[in-house]
Amino acid sequence: MTAEFTGWHVLAEFGGVDPQLCDDLERLESALRKSLVAAGVTICDVVHKQFEPQGVTILALLSESHASIHTYPESGDIFVDVFTCGSIGSGATKAVELLKEELSPGSVNMEVIQRGHTSRRIHEPVGEGLTRVWNMSEVIVDTNTPYQHMVIAKTEQGISLFSDDDRQSTEFSQLTYHEAMLVPGYALAEKLDRVLIIGSGEGVASQMSVAAGASLVDHVDIDQLEVELCAEHLPYGYTQADLAAAVAQTGPIKMHYADGWDFLAQAEAAGVRYDMIVIDLPDERVEDAQHNRLYEDEFLLRCKALLSEGGVLAAQAGCQTMWRNETLKRSWTRFHSLFDTVVPYVSDEHEWTFIFGTPKAIADPVAKMTTALSRLPYRAETIDERAIVRGAIEPHALRVGVSV
Numbered sequence: 001m002t003a004e005f006t007g008w009h010v011l012a013e014f015g016g017v018d019p020q021l022c023d024d025l026e027r028l029e030s031a032l033r034k035s036l037v038a039a040g041v042t043i044c045d046v047v048h049k050q051f052e053p054q055g056v057t058i059l060a061l062l063s064e065s066h067a068s069i070h071t072y073p074e075s076g077d078i079f080v081d082v083f084t085c086g087s088i089g090s091g092a093t094k095a096v097e098l099l100k101e102e103l104s105p106g107s108v109n110m111e112v113i114q115r116g117h118t119s120r121r122i123h124e125p126v127g128e129g130l131t132r133v134w135n136m137s138e139v140i141v142d143t144n145t146p147y148q149h150m151v152i153a154k155t156e157q158g159i160s161l162f163s164d165d166d167r168q169s170t171e172f173s174q175l176t177y178h179e180a181m182l183v184p185g186y187a188l189a190e191k192l193d194r195v196l197i198i199g200s201g202e203g204v205a206s207q208m209s210v211a212a213g214a215s216l217v218d219h220v221d222i223d224q225l226e227v228e229l230c231a232e233h234l235p236y237g238y239t240q241a242d243l244a245a246a247v248a249q250t251g252p253i254k255m256h257y258a259d260g261w262d263f264l265a266q267a268e269a270a271g272v273r274y275d276m277i278v279i280d281l282p283d284e285r286v287e288d289a290q291h292n293r294l295y296e297d298e299f300l301l302r303c304k305a306l307l308s309e310g311g312v313l314a315a316q317a318g319c320q321t322m323w324r325n326e327t328l329k330r331s332w333t334r335f336h337s338l339f340d341t342v343v344p345y346v347s348d349e350h351e352w353t354f355i356f357g358t359p360k361a362i363a364d365p366v367a368k369m370t371t372a373l374s375r376l377p378y379r380a381e382t383i384d385e386r387a388i389v390r391g392a393i394e395p396h397a398l399r400v401g402v403s404v
Contacts (some may be wrong), residue, residue, distance in 0.1 A: 006116035007065065007085030014078040016106020019027065022073035023054045031102035032058055036067055039095035066383070067095065078103065083115070087210050122151065122162055127323040134160070134167065141234050145225040148282070154232045159235055160204065163226075164280050164337040165258025169202055176382045178204045179314055180347040181280060183380045184388060185356045186212045186309055187369035188343060189276050191262060196220065196267075198260040198294070200280035201227045203238030206246070206253045212378035217253045218267075218274075219246060224257040260294055264302040265379055273308040279315040283327070287305050299336055310360050313339070317355040320395045332398050341365050344398075345391040349382065353395065366392045 021027060029048055036043055042063035049057045058071045059069040066083035071078045080099060084092040093112055100108055120136040136153035143150055150163040158171025169177060180204060186192055195209040205218045221227050231243040238246065243290040246255035256263060259280075278344065281294055295315070303313050317335075318328030332355065335342045339357030343365050346353045362368055369392075385389075 006114065007083060008090055009113045009115050010080070010092040010110060011081040011113070012080040012082075012096050012100075012108060012110040013081065014100065014103060014105035014108055015076065017071075017076045017078050017103055019073040019076050021103065022071040022076060022078060023056060025050050025056050025058070028069060028071065028103075029058050031099060031126065032060060032069055035095050035098035035102060036060060036062070036082075037093045038098050039091040040090045041067075041095065065092065067092075068097075076106075084206050085115070093104070096245065104226065109388065120153070120316070122153075122165055122167075124162070124165055124167055126319075127321075130323065132167075134162070136192045136403065141229050143225075143229070145223050147223045150226050151227065152229065159233070160403065161230065166283055168282070169204075169234075169236075171235055174202070174204060174281060176347065176349050178208060179380050180345055180350055180352065180391075181205065181314060181354050182208055182212070182278065183373070183376070183383045184343065184345040184354065184369060184376070184391070185278070185312045185314035186277050186360075186376055186378065187388065188341075188356050188358060188365060188374040189312040190253055190360070191308075192272045194218075194272075194308070196277045196306070198263075198277070198279050198281065200278065202230045202234055202236060203227070203242065203246075203253075204236055205278055205280055207237065207242070208378060209278075210252050210377055213273075215252055218254045218256060218263075219265045220258055220260050222257065222259050227255070227257070235281070237261045261299065261302075264299075264306065267306055268302065272306060273310060274306055275308050276312045276314060277303045277306060279303070279313070281316075283316070283318070295327075295334075297334055297338070298333060304338055304357075304359060307359060312356050312358045314354065314356050317353050318386055319346070319351050320353045320396065320397075321351065325395070325397055328353055332394070341391050343369070344394045346393065346395060348387065348390065 044061045044063055046060045047341045056071045058069050064086055067079050067082040069078055076271055080096055082092040082095050120139050122134040124132045126132050134155050136155055138154040138201055141152040148163045160170040161168040192213050193215050195206045195214045201221050206217045211215045231238040231240050244255040246250050317331035335355050335357045339359055340361040341358045342354045344353055369388050
């Protein structure tokens, strides 16, 4: 297969077909041949099988690939499979449409799949029974690190990062995502000198925190290979030179390849305190998952113990859509049980809600944040004062359905 290879694979189910037709080998083969020739494909050979007591399978070998039909007279169903490649690639769709005219089914269910090196796809789960399909025009990295299956690819949103089929960031939306995760916390924190980032392998969060005034950013990520590949291939976040400096710890960003849980224990033992701690990990799963422990109460309590006076814990809390908000409800309940002041930021231009907690009781945290925003050294491009006010209104499901 060459890099230029492309093809179309059509899978169709014809329902409500005359049962006698479903068992008529000659008529079915004639219809298949007629449809393929009219679609412009080249038939090399045709083989068939009549089953007892009923049912037919016909397979056509094509210069462009293959076509087949398999019938179930007892239910009036015919299953069709046509794959064509090369200059006649779209002939597969035409052949199935013509076959439909020949067989007059009562119902048709058809799926068209583009195949080839330029048609790779990732099926991202977005809810029970729901997936989002990402078309990848070029796969740059496809590897299993010691901790995850990692893909970096070109999509319609630019160069994009996927972890275990979940989109982590894209060139198009990463700034909106990272500002939503960080800027409200910058504005809520009493000061911003020392920051801890857990996860966020691209490095954007670390660099943004330095731009916001932090003199020290400890960046902790367990997956060294992922961080290195991000620096090599993503057009945002660390460059390879940036990462080398962070690993050498010669500048404000200090890279630690370590388990976040272990790092927190070591920092607590050393008496280290942070003005802001950011949890930016793969999404918490509704089902059991190894990394879920880094979203739960014990981990959050460890983070809370490392906050300085007026410090803030920030986390990606989940999706606000009604079909995917279970982990958001969990985060909302946890933060309210642990912190005296909790502020959400419901992004209006991304699908995530972020949550910010501080042990300090603040009478009007949103007013504090809108006032502080204009004073930040970092100038946000996707958040302004009105966005802070709007984003701090929690989704309706949290107001009415979650006990805090």
